[in-house]
Amino acid sequence: MSDKKIIKKSWAEPFKIKVVEPIKMTTKKEREKAAKEAGYNTFLLKSEDVYIDLLTDSGTNAMSDYQWAGMMLGDEAYAGSRNFYHLESKVAEYYGMPYFVPTHQGRAAEHIISQILIKQGDYVPGNMYFTTTRLHQELAGATFVDVIIDEAHVPEIEHPFKGNIDLKKLDKLVKEVGASKIAYISMAGPVNMAGGQPFSMKNLQEVFEFAKKHKIRLWMDATRAVENAYFIKLREKGYSKKTIREILFEMMGYFEGIWVSAKKDLMVNIGGILATKDKYVFEEARNMVVVYEGLHTYGGLAGRDMEAMARGIEEMVDFDTIHARIGQVEYFGQKLEEYGIPIVKPIGGHAVFLDAKKFLPHIPQDNFPAQTLATEIYINSGVRSMERGIVSAGRDPKTGNHHYPKLELVRLTLPRRVYTQAHIDVAVESIAEVFENRDSIKGLRMVYEPKYLRFFQARFEKLK
Ligand code: F0G
Numbered sequence: 001m002s003d004k005k006i007i008k009k010s011w012a013e014p015f016k017i018k019v020v021e022p023i024k025m026t027t028k029k030e031r032e033k034a035a036k037e038a039g040y041n042t043f044l045l046k047s048e049d050v051y052i053d054l055l056t057d058s059g060t061n062a063m064s065d066y067q068w069a070g071m072m073l074g075d076e077a078y079a080g081s082r083n084f085y086h087l088e089s090k091v092a093e094y095y096g097m098p099y100f101v102p103t104h105q106g107r108a109a110e111h112i113i114s115q116i117l118i119k120q121g122d123y124v125p126g127n128m129y130f131t132t133t134r135l136h137q138e139l140a141g142a143t144f145v146d147v148i149i150d151e152a153h154v155p156e157i158e159h160p161f162k163g164n165i166d167l168k169k170l171d172k173l174v175k176e177v178g179a180s181k182i183a184y185i186s187m188a189g190p191v192n193m194a195g196g197q198p199f200s201m202k203n204l205q206e207v208f209e210f211a212k213k214h215k216i217r218l219w220m221d222a223t224r225a226v227e228n229a230y231f232i233k234l235r236e237k238g239y240s241k242k243t244i245r246e247i248l249f250e251m252m253g254y255f256e257g258i259w260v261s262a263k264k265d266l267m268v269n270i271g272g273i274l275a276t277k278d279k280y281v282f283e284e285a286r287n288m289v290v291v292y293e294g295l296h297t298y299g300g301l302a303g304r305d306m307e308a309m310a311r312g313i314e315e316m317v318d319f320d321t322i323h324a325r326i327g328q329v330e331y332f333g334q335k336l337e338e339y340g341i342p343i344v345k346p347i348g349g350h351a352v353f354l355d356a357k358k359f360l361p362h363i364p365q366d367n368f369p370a371q372t373l374a375t376e377i378y379i380n381s382g383v384r385s386m387e388r389g390i391v392s393a394g395r396d397p398k399t400g401n402h403h404y405p406k407l408e409l410v411r412l413t414l415p416r417r418v419y420t421q422a423h424i425d426v427a428v429e430s431i432a433e434v435f436e437n438r439d440s441i442k443g444l445r446m447v448y449e450p451k452y453l454r455f456f457q458a459r460f461e462k463l464k
Contacts (some may be wrong), residue, residue: 004072011327014320015417018065024048026275040444042379042384051382052423053415057350058103059263059270060415064315067268067308074304083306084297090313095222095260096252097275099282100287106223107132108262108293109274111257114140116284117217118183125173126186127165128152128194131392131453133186133221138397142183145173153406155344160235162197162346163189165207167212179214181220186244187255188221190227193388195409196224196329196348198231201239201251206256215316220271222258223252226265227349230322233307243343245317257281265351266312267416271305325416332414332424339432344409351413356389360438365390365408367443373434375411376441381430386411391446392455411438 026034026049042055045281053060063071075081084102091100103109118124120141126133127148134144137199147169151159165187174182185207190198211218229247233239239247252258257276262268274289276282286296293300301309315321326349333347342358356370363369370389377383389408396403412427434441448459 001260008400011324013324014318014416015064016346023051023308025051026382026426028085028379031382035375039448040371040462041455041458041460042374042378042386044459045378045384049110049382050378050384052419052427053384054351054412054427055384055386057264057415058261059268060418061263061267061269062415063267063269063308063312064416066315069310070307070311073307074302076303077297079295081303081306082296083181083303083310087306087310087313088408090310091273091275094248094313094317095225095273095275096249096256097258099276099279101274101282101285101296102299102301102306103272103274104295105263105270105272106221106259107136107272108300109261109272110136110221110260111139111272111292112285112288113219113281114142115288116281117219118142120182121181123173123181124183124186125170125178126166127163128186128191128200130188130192130221131394131455133188135453137183137186144186145169147173148191150195151322152191152197155195155342155358155407155409158345159197160231160346161200161203161425162194163199164203167200167206167210167216170207170210174214174216179216180216182216184209184217184256186219186220186221188223190224190231190349192224192350193405193407193458194348195344195353195407196227196350196410197346198228198235198349200236201232201247202236204251204254207399211390214306217256218254220252220255220258221260222252222255223261223264224350225258226316226322227326229317230326231349243317244319244322248317262309262312265316265392266309267315268271268305268312271301272299273309303439325414328419328421328424329414331421332412332428335424335428336431339428341431341435344407351411353388353407354385354410355408356410357408359410359435360441360443361461362439363441363443364403365404367445367463370408370410372441372443375460376434377431380428380434383412383427383430387455391458394454 114136117141228370260273262271342355344353444460
């Protein structure tokens with residue numbers, strides 16, 4: 001054997017910890033009780049009964065000292081807060097959208113834009129659905145049509161841009177219903193429900209040309225656009241030397257407008273953005289926001305929240321910050337793979353997704369394999385995850401039948417700047433233990449189902 005040392009190149013986070021929040025350790029017996037009381041739905045657990053919370057990266061991020069310092073500079077005027085103008089200028093500078101309306105979170109912006117752009121009987125094609133996005137499109141009278149590439153529905157296919165739109169599917173829809181019936185193309189990236197999968201700039205350019213030719217609006221759910229920009233830098237030819245900020249700006253150049261849940265990329269706890277280049281749409285949105293959210297210079301937010309968002313925009317495009325964020329997700333996924341645990345490939349931007357169909361092949365989709373798996377992981381160790389399968393997919397509004405999504409997943413989502421590598425190791429070991437005992441796991445039965453976004457509030461019982 002050579003005595004040469006193996007040189008490993010590790011990276012670490014570009015920050016250190018200044019404040020800590022203690023978390024409660026629980027026993028298995030306590031967790032069994034908590035899970036039962038929560039109707040075996042991780043959304044209904046009390047946060048204090050959770051050890052490592054990988055439910056979501058939404059609003060669960062750690063803000064920087066720069067953002068916290070900004071919170072003290074909140075101008076809480078009802079009208080014309082200086083923090084609004086600061087945020088407006090950052091939205092224009094980094095997203096390239098001159099017209100901006102603040103909202104309290106992403107779905108509020110989705111509601112407003114859906115009501116403005118959609119007429120009863122319209123169609124909205126998109127690269128796979130997101131729960132709240134599709135619901136607001138449907139409530140406004142549209143039919144959502146999934147036009148993502150087929151590869152996105154197959155967990156084990158290693159396509160670098162599984163979030164791409166299939167132009168043939170888009171063309172087919174336009175031929176069938178006519179361009180005038182398409183309210184807008186709804187493009188998201190990385191695609192949450194597909195496993196945090198990005199689209200390529202090339203695909204975006206093609207979609208843009210198509211939309212221009214047919215005079216169809218092109219809008220983006222830019223909630224995690226920075227993560228998409230990072231993947232473009234890493235994976236797409238011609239982008240390795242560009243900065244994240246440049247790639248983001250170029251991407252935004254193709255869209256007429258965006259909606260953003262600021263609770264993700266911007267590393268804040270609350271906030272939403274509706275921004276556009278279209279003055280008419282802006283004027284409509286600015287008028288609607290006063291009905292549903294608050295005056296157009298605060299949109300349901302405090303001045304201090306808008307200041308934290310403005311500062312978050314500056315921080316989100318920092319390469320080392322996004323590199324550490326996605327690097328941690330990758331570390332998590334790789335560790336799970338070492339145990340042979342089935343996950344969605346490639347590993348996504350904000351989360352690792354377990355393939356519950358493969359993990360629990362003996363549980364039929366009607367008995368909610370992903371919901372079951374999320375429950376079992378929580379009971380094993382107190383790690384909280386989220387179902388992203390048949391429960392999340394809901395029902396077809398026309399037929400009332402379950403949607404049966406091809407992907408039946410459990411999402412383990414990493415909040416930004418919150419957990420250490422040791423937390424990840426503990427989560428991996430817990431999931432590995434559940435995997436070892438998978439044959440003894442039985443499915444669930446739904447005993448309560450709310451009308452909208454059922455995954456948030458549905459209740460289950462264990463099958464005997
Ligand atoms: N669009 C995407 C892609 C999202 O992931 C979310 C929220 C929204 C819109 C809605 O934004 O929550 O601020 O109203 N996703 C969270 C999640 C809930 O856990 O993935 P919101």
